[in-house]
Amino acid sequence: MNKAALVTGGARRIGREIALSLAEGGWDVVLHYNSSRDDAEGTAEEVRGRGVSCQLVGCDLADSRRMLELLPAAVGLAPALELLVNNASVFERSPIAETEVGLFDSHMAVNLSAPFFLLRDFARLCGRGQVLNLLDTRIVRDESAYAAYTLTRKALAGLTRMAAREFAPGIRVNAVAPGLILPPEGGNREQFERMAARIPLERHGHPRQVAQAAMYLVNSDFVTGQVIHVDGGEHLL
Ligand SMILES: NC(=O)c1ccc[n+]([C@@H]2O[C@H](COP(=O)([O-])OP(=O)(O)OC[C@H]3O[C@@H](n4cnc5c(N)ncnc54)[C@H](OP(=O)(O)O)[C@@H]3O)[C@@H](O)[C@H]2O)c1
Known part of the structure; x- marks a missing residue:
């Protein structure tokens, strides 16, 4: 039986690329989606085309009751679950002065509560393996244009380090920014x-480069609590 990974928000963009890279590395994939069911089905076919299995699970991570059902459902679909990739997020521009409670709460729910409780449930139900969190290179700055979003990424960076300590040696916890x-x-x-x-590198990146960093962390069994910036040097500014 292959090792299996749950990728949240895996239907499109960066999550899709990570799911495909995992498949190329021999991982079975449980692909989570919310609204992108058609894209999720297309990505699942591409994953299966790499010789591994792919099962779909839909869930609105802003709905805390349903969110708490996601990890048990993933384990039900893939008992060999060894990796959780917290990739799903919302990203809306809103300086502090313009931020309404609804926008703040939706960022906290999807970008922080969901990764927190998925990680907790991964530890409880799987007991060993690894967690990979998607952050943002903005964590090194205090710009407020995306205030709620940026705070969730900073907090998730803290959770990455906290959890790496709490769950060692059985579970490694790392992040890509x-x-x-x-x-x-x-x-x-x-x-x-x-x-x-x-x-500094005067160009934008590609989802494939984020997936390469993700695969480095996935395959590096002496690395935990680490954040890799895949940002063309932007964190240096
Ligand atoms: N794109 C970049 O250049 C960039 C830069 C810095 C950091 N990042 C980080 O990298 C990760 C991936 O970035 P991305 O641009 O590929 O992400 P994205 O397209 O903005 O979002 C990824 C997925 O999150 C899911 N999602 C949103 N709200 C949800 C909800 N309520 N419940 C469940 N799922 C929900 C969506 O799934 P559905 O489509 O199925 O609804 C979406 O496809 C994110 O964590 C982001 O913060 C990205």
């Missing part, structure tokens, strides 16, 4: 290219 990889859906491509030209 991407920079300018993909503009948000419907985002301004020209503005994205202009921002990319201003970072």
Whole structure:
């Protein structure tokens, strides 16, 4: 039986690329999605095309009752679950002065509560393996344009280190902090290219490069509590 991984928000973009890289590494995949069912089915076919199994599980992570059912459901589908990838997130521009309670709460629910309780339940139900959290290179700065989002990524960085200590030696917990990889859906491509030209490597990245860092961490069994910035040097600014 192959080892299995649960990837949240795995239907599209960076999550899809991580799911495909895991499949190439021989991992069976439980692919979580919320609204992108068609994309999830397409990604699942691509995963299966790499010779491993892929099962789909839909769940709105903002619904705490349903969120708490996700890890038990994944273990039911894949008893050999050894990896949790916390990738799903919401990302909305909102400086502190413009932030409404609903926007704040939805970021906390999807980007922080869900990874926290999925990690807790992974530890309880699986007992050994590893967790990989997707952060953001913004964690090194205190810009407030995406205040609620950025706070969730900073907190998830703290959780990565805390959990790496609490759950060692049985569970490794690491993170990847991407920079300018993909503009948000419907985002301004020209503005994205202009921002990319201003970072040290003067270009944006590709989801494949985030997946490469993820696979390094997945395969490095003497690494825990680590954050790799895949950001063209943006964290240096
Ligand atoms: N893109 C970048 O350049 C970049 C830069 C820095 C950090 N990151 C981090 O890297 C990760 C992936 O980035 P991305 O741009 O690929 O992410 P994304 O496309 O913005 O979101 C990934 C997935 O999260 C899921 N999601 C959103 N709300 C949800 C909810 N209420 N319940 C369940 N799932 C929900 C969506 O699934 P459905 O589509 O199925 O609804 C979505 O496809 C994120 O954690 C992000 O913070 C990305």
